[in-house]
Amino acid sequence: MSSVRPRLMLPGVMDGRIIEWGKRSLRTRAMMRFDMATIWLWIDWPRAVSPQDD
DSSP: OTTHHHHHHSOHHHHHHHHHHHHTHHHHHHHHHHHHHHHHHHHHHHHHHOGGGO
């Protein structure tokens, strides 16, 4: 419920930007997923290699 309320309060320009972002959401979501996987690997790699440091 709380996530619906701010969307209704947004002006028309922001609605247009949300729709425009929605068109690219598939590619954006794939890029974000790739970035998250890279970040997780970058964070987990030292722990996987040398757990005794932690």
